[in-house]
Amino acid sequence: MTPGRTDEKGLRKMKENGRTAWVTGASSGLGMYTAQALRDAGWTVIAGARSFSGASPEGDGTHRLALDVTDGDSVERFCREAKSISARVDALVQCAAILTLGSAEETSVEEYRRVMETNFFGMIRMNRQVLPMMRAQKAGKIVLFSSINGLLGIPFQNAYTASKHAVEGYAEGLQMEVRPFGIQVCLIEPGDHRGGGQRTRLRAAAMGEDSPYAAAFRSAAEKIRQDEAGGSDPAKLGRKVAKMLDRKTIPFRKRIAKPDQRLAVLLHDVLPPGLNERILTGYYIH
Numbered sequence: 379m380t381p382g383r384t385d386e387k388g389l390r391k392m393k394e395n396g397r398t399a400w401v402t403g404a405s406s407g408l409g410m411y412t413a414q415a416l417r418d419a420g421w422t423v424i425a426g427a428r429s430f431s432g433a434s435p436e437g438d439g440t441h442r443l444a445l446d447v448t449d450g451d452s453v454e455r456f457c458r459e460a461k462s463i464s465a466r467v468d469a470l471v472q473c474a475a476i477l478t479l480g481s482a483e484e485t486s487v488e489e490y491r492r493v494m495e496t497n498f499f500g501m502i503r504m505n506r507q508v509l510p511m512m513r514a515q516k517a518g519k520i521v522l523f524s525s526i527n528g529l530l531g532i533p534f535q536n537a538y539t540a541s542k543h544a545v546e547g548y549a550e551g552l553q554m555e556v557r558p559f560g561i562q563v564c565l566i567e568p569g570d571h572r573g574g575g576q577r578t579r580l581r582a583a584a585m586g587e588d589s590p591y592a593a594a595f596r597s598a599a600e601k602i603r604q605d606e607a608g609g610s611d612p613a614k615l616g617r618k619v620a621k622m623l624d625r626k627t628i629p630f631r632k633r634i635a636k637p638d639q640r641l642a643v644l645l646h647d648v649l650p651p652g653l654n655e656r657i658l659t660g661y662y663i664h
């Protein structure tokens with residue numbers, strides 16, 4: 379994690395608000411910026427990612443613990459260690475995710491499974507640990523990072539899109555079940571943001587130059603890359619999420635996207651499917 383805006387321990391101590399947030403996928407991108415913003419707002423932040431070593435340096439006030447959300451033992455270890463740092467968990471923010479680009483045909487079942495294991499089952503593993511704690515506390519906020527791709531599909535990003543659609547459906551039922559226990563659920567639906575880590579951007583192994591989809595894939599992959607490179611400021615999103623978590627009541631959905639990406643979602647919902655398909659295909663495939 380890179381240093382944030384308030385590095386001075388004294389100032390942080392003054393600001394400590396007595397609340398604890400666990401943040402998954404906090405080693406890069408939106409998870410890292412959200413963890414930093416929460417820390418700056420005075421939260422005790424317990425951050426997890428595969429690349430964290432398991433040590434908890436106090437230097438910048440964030441506790442970093444090793445976490446692989448695809449591995450039940452790792453999730454249990456993370457939760458045990460997090461509870462030893464702070465008995466409460468006021469917010470669970472789930473950002474851990476990977477993305478595999480490839481045609482639907484040439485992405486293997488194993489590659490689909492890997493994305494689902496991280497982006498969807500990983501969230502479920504964490505929630506199953508945290509829900510009993512939040513029910514006992516009679517309070518808690520669960521923030522699940524979805525995506526604009528949780529609402530509409532685009533070509534060659536099928537595994538990721540499927541995983542985020544799964545998150546959207548899962549969260550709706552979850553909120554209905556847990557609200558009576560004082561637990562609030564929020565889906566963050568980001569549009570493109572800069573600065574995501576390359577470790578999490580994968581490509582289907584079978585996507586070679588001889589693929590029947592090669593030309594269309596190249597076009598779409600380049601468009602996806604350009605959109606992310608020209609995306610919004612991830613630090614700003616982190617601060618928005620931290621500000622939202624300060625409120626007593628949080629919204630069930632929070633879309634954080636540029637106007638054109640908001641419009642794409644709106645059109646997806648109102649246009650005939652054939653017209654929507656032509657617009658999106660025309661945008662991604664030249």
Ligand SMILES: NC(=O)c1ccc[n+]([C@@H]2O[C@H](COP(=O)([O-])OP(=O)(O)OC[C@H]3O[C@@H](n4cnc5c(N)ncnc54)[C@H](OP(=O)(O)O)[C@@H]3O)[C@@H](O)[C@H]2O)c1
Nearest residue numbers: 403405406407408428429446447474475570571574575578
């Ligand atoms: N960036 C965007 O434009 C955008 C747009 C829409 C939605 N989102 C969503 O926002 C979230 C963050 O995306 P990002 O692109 O900013 O982040 P990113 O840089 O791709 O980071 C993903 C994080 O997930 C962690 N991670 C991956 N596999 C993991 C595993 N098995 N267990 C634990 N941690 C794991 C990675 O750390 P390690 O590799 O160290 O484990 C990293 O910290 C994701 O949920 C993504 O779907 C992002």
